[in-house]
Amino acid sequence: MTEIERVATQDILNLRRDVMRPGMDVSFVMYDEDNDEDSFNLGIRMDGKIVSCVTFFKKDNPDLPYKNQYRMRALCTHPDYRGKGFATALINKGMSVVRELGAEAVWFHARVHLVDFYHTFGCVEYGQPFPVKYSCMHINMYKVL
Numbered sequence: 001m002t003e004i005e006r007v008a009t010q011d012i013l014n015l016r017r018d019v020m021r022p023g024m025d026v027s028f029v030m031y032d033e034d035n036d037e038d039s040f041n042l043g044i045r046m047d048g049k050i051v052s053c054v055t056f057f058k059k060d061n062p063d064l065p066y067k068n069q070y071r072m073r074a075l076c077t078h079p080d081y082r083g084k085g086f087a088t089a090l091i092n093k094g095m096s097v098v099r100e101l102g103a104e105a106v107w108f109h110a111r112v113h114l115v116d117f118y119h120t121f122g123c124v125e126y127g128q129p130f131p132v133k134y135s136c137m138h139i140n141m142y143k144v145l
């Protein structure tokens with residue numbers, strides 16, 4: 001079974017940068033919310049290094065009517081370790097953790113080509129796709145827990 005651990009932000013910045021903003025400074029993948037008390041990262045370690053990670057911020061989305069929402073952000077798996085179910089395991093674990101913490105919903109900005117992937121978790125999209133600087137088109141998605 002895949003072991004999932006809590007990981008420090010500083011230990012996933014390079015992975016985040018290499019996957020989400022390759023060639024750019026790590027400051028492009030550092031978020032204000034990383035420092036919030038309720039924020040947490042989950043990671044999967046293989047061959048001694050973290051190869052897949054995801055981050056959850058306790059943050060309400062005013063578009064949604066649910067209590068205690070979390071934002072899921074910066075889901076990434078190193079290219080050499082994709083297709084092994086790591087991202088799936090991290091999403092399932094993260095959703096389970098925040099549900100235990102009393103969250104009613106998780107929301108995030110999905111890359112449009114991954115909408116069907118997120119559908120498999122019961123997530124739904126709303127609104128129109130929008131551009132994200134230094135990235136591709138995204139769309140709002142959420143899951144009621």
Ligand SMILES: CC(C)(COP(=O)(O)OP(=O)(O)OC[C@H]1O[C@@H](n2cnc3c(N)ncnc32)[C@H](O)[C@@H]1OP(=O)(O)O)[C@@H](O)C(=O)NCCC(=O)NCCS
Pocket residue numbers: 019020052074075076077078081082083084085086087088089109110111113114117
């Ligand atoms: C998206 C991403 C996190 C998936 O990581 P992963 O660990 O390979 O995911 P899983 O192994 O759990 O994938 C399960 C399923 O997701 C789907 N999937 C994975 N990557 C995909 C992609 N790039 N495009 C479309 N579908 C994808 C596949 O259907 C896959 O099923 P399969 O195992 O039958 O092929 C990884 O491709 C990645 O880091 N991409 C770049 C960063 C990114 O886009 N992050 C998400 C921002 S919204």
